[in-house]
Amino acid sequence: MKFPEPDLADPIYLKRHGDMPWPKDKFFYLLAANGLFICRNQPFFSSCVPARKGPAEFVNQHAFLTSRYPKIPQPLMEQAVGFFAEVGEKHGAEAALLLAWDTYQERYHLLVPKQRCSVYRLYQGTYPLGVHYELPTRLSDGWSIVGDIHSHVNGAAYASYTDKRDERYQPGLHIVVGRIHQEPPEFHVDAIVDGMRFMIDQTLVFQGYLHRARTSQKCLDQVEIVQVSSFQGYWHNSNRGGGYLEIAGKGDVYTCDDSSDCERNSQSQSRRGVDE
């Protein structure tokens, strides 16, 4: 099908059927499912080559993401940091939380997935290796996972190689909390759409943050610490299924929902590498 744009110097054909007749134009563009092609019909050959740029009449388009995420309430971020701080101080381990959006109530829920947090045991102490958890597949009606938050313990907040690899096909917000020994800690916010990562100014996503909140034992019970004495042992650790708890914070009292609310999960996600 010839694209109906009469003022283009070179025609553009849209390849919509496998048996499309080969056009007779001396030079033309072909837009197919796998991209734009430059095509020629010359006396000694016909050719079709992936185009490195579009027709001269076109202008460039850059990739962008304009965030319209509702701001994460300050108490939720303070609860998240409190949870990460507790796991970091007690065990020197990374930890992870999930952000669920409730379309009915138009609010976020902070979920604590069952997770295995691995640390490398050294003479001088422990070194965080990563966190394994499973994404819930059956959430409450109207809820969907729109992002995750994980800690880098005392390391910097940034998207590590491991984070980039693991999150590449996980659309949504990806928040890292680092320098947890500081108050406030460091935050890094990215959003991923269609495999592309965009850094987002945290003020666009956070309502605010003042100081970390206390976390409950029930939330900490979602964390299993695995100490490994070699990286090889770490790579052979397997994920273990589990549910999640919601951090239901009100004011300064932070509790987790009853564990009967936990859902069984099947889809696994892991950060296996060393973040730093």
Ligand SMILES: [Zn+2]
């Ligand atoms: Zn990370």
